[in-house]
Amino acid sequence: MPQVQEPPERAGQLVRTLGVRQIVFMVVAMAAPLTVVSGVIPLMIALGNGVGAPLDFVVMGAVLMLFTVGFSAMTPEVDDAGAFSSYVEKGLGRIAGLGTAALAIATYSVLLVSVAAYLGAAAHSALVTLAGVSIPWWALSAVCLLAIGFLGHRNIEVSARALGVLLVAEVLIVIVLDAAIILRGGDHGLTTQPFTWDAFRHGAVGTGVMFAIFGFIGFEATAVFRSEARDPDRTIPRATYAAVLLIAALYTVSAWAVVVGVGTDKAVETASNDPVALTPDLATAYVSVVAHDLVQVLLTTSFFACVLTVHNVVSRYTFTLGHKGVLPRRFAAVHARHRSPYLASIVTSIVVFTALAALALLGLDPVVQIYAWFGGAGTLGLILLLCLTSVAVVVHFRRTPSRVSLWKGSVAPGTAAAGLLATLFLVLSNFELLIGSRPAAYAFVAFLGVAFVGGVACALRPAAPRPSGEELRRL
16 A cells, blocks of 8 residues: 655644643643542641642632633744743743743653652552562553653554543542542531631641642643644633643542541541541542552552653653754654654653663652652742743733733733742742752752753754754654
8 A cells, every 4th residue: 555645734743633622631631630639639638738628729720720811812822832931932032931941841851750750659559459569660660651652652642542541530530439428428427617718727828739739730731732733722722721620620529528538627637647548548438449449550540641641741842942943953853654753752751761760779769759859849840830921921912912801911810920929939938848858959949940041041042943844854
């Protein structure tokens, strides 16, 4: 059968096959719902504002919805998949834009290392519990990264289908657990106490909000898939709104269900004693032992889905910078058959493999140290990116006020910027607690700062010419 030739106008381009549903699947998979319900919510109860944890998600959901108003209004103004960097460049100029791009790659890279380490730990725990087999976490992470590298090499729709199956499974088990707790009335009856102001302001509010925004990581990645969306000017805003609403609703209800399932009078003590076992134990008590085992299995697949999505995000940032001539132009190569940024994907895999190998040789714990430290650094980086983007949106539409309404161009993104700056202050105030080590906290802050400065330095040198479609086809 003769090989079908690619149309000349598509040389060097990614294929546009993604709709709203597929993009939402990928970004919600990056948020890892079961991971948040099993790992983050118990920590919010134990270390944050206790039974007021559900309101943390409501507050951050509202701030991020305001962010999404300006983010969506800006979408038709940008024409590439640089996401945060493209938005910042449009509003604040090329220097700030490339600094943001470097910061974004650094942010998502540390997040990728973080969740890849926990993926190996989750797989190790599931194998020990269900099969009595003990394999080192780093070996399991390596095997999973090989599979993720394979999926990243292929067309993005393959990843979207895989993520769709995994996401549906983990969301279903969360919904089943929530429904079981609610229908059985919790430990001593359903109560709205977790949604009161007194509950919200109790304990360490800053820590609770900090963990809450960590749970939303991924919603902003919708714009990274712009080059593969069927109708980006419509698909990206719709997918972003849908992702924020879905994540906020699911986590708010789940946090409330966990609190009432344990009991408002016992939630903080129980979460403090054993946060890891809290959600699986609830699955045993309110559903069955089978549900407990299923939670462990799906926790592994949840992390797999998260790692796959973050891998795709980093690859596409790298691809975009290669296309702009900031990084070596070979990074902008598109696979002739799969229409994927395959070289950017390969580079991403190599970097993560190398980082995990070094951390494993140092003997660091995959959860308490790698996941906590790198995840905390990623949270800080994300908040910085959100702040920069909100300011860029306001500045852009102040220059061109006739393009959108005052609400979309100034009020909503300006209010979001104020909320995000307050969140940034809270995170920095608690950063040493989140990371667990003052030297490590300083090191990660320095790493993010150096990444931004490095991007600025790249902007100050002449950019390499963008490769032509014919050149990309030969790469």
